[in-house]
Amino acid sequence: MKSNVTMKDIAEKLNVSSVTVSKALNDKEGVSEELKEKIKTLADEMGYRYNTMAKSMKDGRSYNVCVIIPERYTGMTQSFYLKIYQSIAQILEESGYYGIIHILPGDDEEKLKLPRIYHERRVDGFIMLGQPSKEYNQLIQSVDMPLVFLDFYDEHDDVDAVITDNFYGAYELTNYLIKQGHRDIAYVGNLFSTSSIQDRFLGYYKSLLEHKIHLKQEYVISDRDDRGEYIEFDFPDQLPTAFVCNCDQVAHLLIDRLQKNGYKVPDDFSVVGFDNDIYATLSSPSLTTVEVDIEEMAKTAVKFICEKMDNPSAEFGRIAIKGKIIFRESVRKVM
Amino acid sequence: MKSNVTMKDIAEKLNVSSVTVSKALNDKEGVSEELKEKIKTLADEMGYRYNTMAKSMKDGRSYNVCVIIPERYTGMTQSFYLKIYQSIAQILEESGYYGIIHILPGDDEEKLKLPRIYHERRVDGFIMLGQPSKEYNQLIQSVDMPLVFLDFYDEHDDVDAVITDNFYGAYELTNYLIKQGHRDIAYVGNLFSTSSIQDRFLGYYKSLLEHKIHLKQEYVISDRDDRGEYIEFDFPDQLPTAFVCNCDQVAHLLIDRLQKNGYKVPDDFSVVGFDNDIYATLSSPSLTTVEVDIEEMAKTAVKFICEKMDNPSAEFGRIAIKGKIIFRESVRKVM
DNA sequence: CTGAAAGCGCTTACAG
DNA sequence: CTGAAAGCGCTTACAG
Structure with a gap:
């Protein structure tokens, strides 16, 4: 396939102007049907490919949307963000844009590059x-360009954001445990590490409140230090009958730990996770957890950014996308 | 930050021509040092951003490299390709190009789009x-554009390709088992499924040959059907003492199966994997395996594609990148 | 050292 | 319905 055919080349062969070729190829009015067909056919034959760079220059748009992911979220076990990106790219594609992924190196983040x-x-x-x-x-907010936050939000600013409904997901999950007869339920997670761990905790707490169950401080078990490194669990003297974990990986670690101490899950303890990632099915027993609706999150974020590119003053606020409980084997009914 | 400043704007403020501004900003000769500094300073102040679209149009280059990944390789457990992409993008970035990932939908692959x-x-x-x-x-070969295959090759054509050294990796791993005293070693994998499974088998076989160990047909144990779905292992009547698995995930499955039958790994059987992916450390015991050198593969592929873009007739052939054995706990010395 | 002219491939606005 | 002119933002080749 040749790759250097321009509208002008087509125009010359047909003894018309390149303006006419442009109109024909873009299905604009101002060309006779007959001529249009002729032009299109010849374009195909000559292997013509539209040059978007030229159009971009004309209308001052690049048709690229850049998805920035801080490097630290792309580690071994965290293909989650890359999967979201995949959805985003596909949906942008359908809207006529290109997604460009930018893994933000820790160094650039530090140096504000x-x-x-x-x-x-x-x-x-x-x-x-x-x-x-x-x-x-x-820095990124100071840039005069449409911007959407995805999977987090900023308490202090009002950038449009699309997040998982962490609060509601944990709330529902805890409700489910209570319906299964559990009253002594612990939460596993460092509340000061990320906003999603905190929000999940609050959902858990709301469920307790609604069922008039007292929140015991020793039932809030930290899983990691402030840098995010996992630490040993510090179990309370009197153990609960169920654990709400802030993510599947931690649920997996917890089950491992319980089993090493000779306990059985779910016979002795029920455990639930969050995310429905690889650890959910890897665990034995497999985890009851909340599946994040990646597709819907991507769709919403793309919708927001596209509308903002067309109309920079559009505002959407913060949207929480509901997940879905996946029922598996890690929870048992108690009397 | 304003975003609509052009070279012309800068030129007018300084009463020079835009040609001079272009030269100054690109560090070309033909401008006095003094003027150059003045222009650069003003450009900064005015928040000037270079418009690459215009340059692209001039020299007919987009400075984009598209990385195509068939959709089926991007599933849940397969973040491997996305990690490679991440390396590629970073290295392209350093070379002044952009990486654009294109997850090829199954449908488009079918319809040759x-x-x-x-x-x-x-x-x-x-x-x-x-x-x-x-x-x-x-189809992709028929396109008149620089092309490099990554992590596979085509026996029939001579497209430049960068692959893992599957053959040598499995060879070394088998050598290691033999050095630990094993003589009865099985290979786990469907030889007709992919070329890498086949090449790994051949490396295993070469090691046997060199050590004058007879290859028993019943020691070649299939792990999946021809569509790639995992199947139950069909163990031989007389069990070997060690298993060379074609990948970590299968090694993980195998260990699981052995343990369910009451065997211990590595006490009763030694097991090795390939890839050093998440299953290698998730397994208990953790796996001795081969780590693929993602960084080097990405580097090599980028080097090839960049040179080919500068000089379309450049040829490199097929390059196999060596991996590295990672020693863990799944192998035991036997007497 | 400096800049006027032409061109990259397309589109828009206008004239015929 | 058709097309000449101008312009998007930059660079190259040439002239002064």
């Missing part, structure tokens, strides 16, 4: 996927 | 990451 693509004017909007440092957050 | 980015002339080269269908393979 914006992606090269920004400096080279090849981007019309940003989706920030995963919470960056406070400073970087401010 | 090239990425939109190709039809819109926004790409200078392709990296095909993961083997597509035979027909798609031919």
